[in-house]
Amino acid sequence: MLVSLAALTGCVGVADVQQTVEFMEHYRAGEFAAASNLIGGPTGLDYQADNLLTSLHVGMALRNEQRHDAAQVAFDRAEGQLLWKSDEVASVEDVLGVGLSLIASDLALSYHGNIYEGVLVNTYKALGALAAGDPDRARVELNRAAQRQDNAVDQLAVKVSALTANEDEDAQQQHQEEIDEAVAEVMDPDGPVARRLDAVDSLGQYQGLRNPFTDWLHGVFRLATGEANRASNLLRDAVVVDGRRNRHLLADFAAAERIAQGGKAESDRVWVIHEDGLGPRLDEFRFDIFVPTEHGLIAVGTALPTLYGGTPAYGSLTVRADGRSTETEPILHLDRYVATEFRAGYDGVVFKAVAAAVIRVLVQAELQKGSDSSGFFGALAKVVVPAAATIVTQADTRMWRALPHTIGIASLPRPADDILRIGAAGAPGIGEVSLPPGRFVIVTVTTTRPGAPPALNTYSLPGG
């Protein structure tokens, strides 16, 4: 019972939301050490290890501080908590939460994560392994990311099914007519929810929830290790999803194809990855729905999450090497990637929020009448309605906020002097990078907002 009451008050999610707000104040300013310290203290890891959202956030701050070992621990913890391969939940507490979730808020549950987050966790873990000089581990992480990508469509179907699952069947059937009416009203094509969905739709989608950046990274890894056939297949996948927009990707794909057909091996190369700006965010959208009762129409406030696009910092970088310059070009738009999964599950989220509001009003009305108050449903409502009146009308706006707005790439020959000079419009001196040894090197640059200190990392790929 204690567990149930704790779940109903939603303290898990509310604490997550508050922590994210405080973390992002530092993160968006490029204060990565302060951001990781806020959550995990001096080690960066002194926090509740089973909190997925915390692990995702602190992992990003730590990698931008070049504390790669600690970042790997955080991302390992995150991967251990990620769901959505299947219809599993993490604990008994979650089962209770799910059982009550038509009435309680999703904020009462621990953060389950998203499918795209799983792909990105393994992608970042691959980069972290390269930073630690462990290409064998990087290969394992890239293989995991590839499996997650291959399974994304099936996982998404399971997720949508779970979001629309009818957990409080009795309560819902009892009030089905009122719920259907309210859902129809909320989903009116001219209504505010539809307008917000149009905005989400305008962000676009990635077919098959496939992330071309992860395929590209895996592809250039295989190119470096001399596996041109595999590289070619992966880069082809990225080209298809990217829509042939990115010239650097096309050049890498052409190189892989050429080598796979017996052409000359790739010359020494540098790949620049630019993680620019801050990714999309969820905000709460509050509105009233009107529920017919014996006492007439009763307005009840409810809330839904709404997805807003992220903000760029510079958009692209200029990379100068050997007297020549090239621009990074975006290969992954996080707005579009996140919107793909968000939109797929949104009907279920709307249904659940509306159904919860309708049931809450009707139960209150029944309680006032004094009928059915001795049954389980009445007893439950006596607990739920007064104690959780606020939390049930809060939308779950948790998400991995420390993601970039876009990820751009550049592919260029390794310069003879081993120096890259990196700038951007309005910020010519973002950094000068001295390349580490190796035939194939990756440089990552994170710019959260104009003027914020950038984070630069270098990684040697195998094959040198």
Add this chain to the structure above:
Amino acid sequence: MKIRLPALAVAAAVLAGCATTGPQYLTGPGTDRPDPRGETVLGLDYRDFEYAAEQAVDSFLSSPLSRKPGSTAPWVMAISRMVNDTALNIDTDQLIKKIRVDLLDSGRVIVTTAVGLEGPEDPLAAKTRELQESELFNQETVAQDGTMVAPELSLSGKIIGRTNRVGDKQQVDYYFQLTATNIETGLAYWEFEEVIAKIGDNERFSWE
């Protein structure tokens, strides 16, 4: 602890005495050599490494080139790169050690620990040459220069994992690939591939 979402359905199944089955072998140790435990995991466990190693050694020993041409002396083999191309964090020594033991027992191969891709596996053999300068040691017992034996064969390999959806199940295929290369000629004297395939429900990734 992980509990499946339709907890009531699972509980009902348990109460009704329904047996649930875990991942099963399609090929490998659970098929032509039934394992008393029956079930397996979607990843790799000790039985898979033992099985793959035994198959590899049987294959090598049945090859005519497992005997050095014109000699009764064993081949001297160095261990080269073993690539783990799966989604599992595995130590490839789980496979290689078993192969080394069985090859040594066969009398046809001796593995050198003085030469390795990233340095000697046992650096002490080279390090002890430093004792040649020491007055503390009886020099007749100190290994002299020019006594180590260079490898003649190099063993390299790869473990590849591939996952495919089969209806509402997933099939995971593991390819164990090994090659022994004659170092003098660069020719592959022995090639080996064994596939261990497993099938199970699609609820977890193979590494979970």
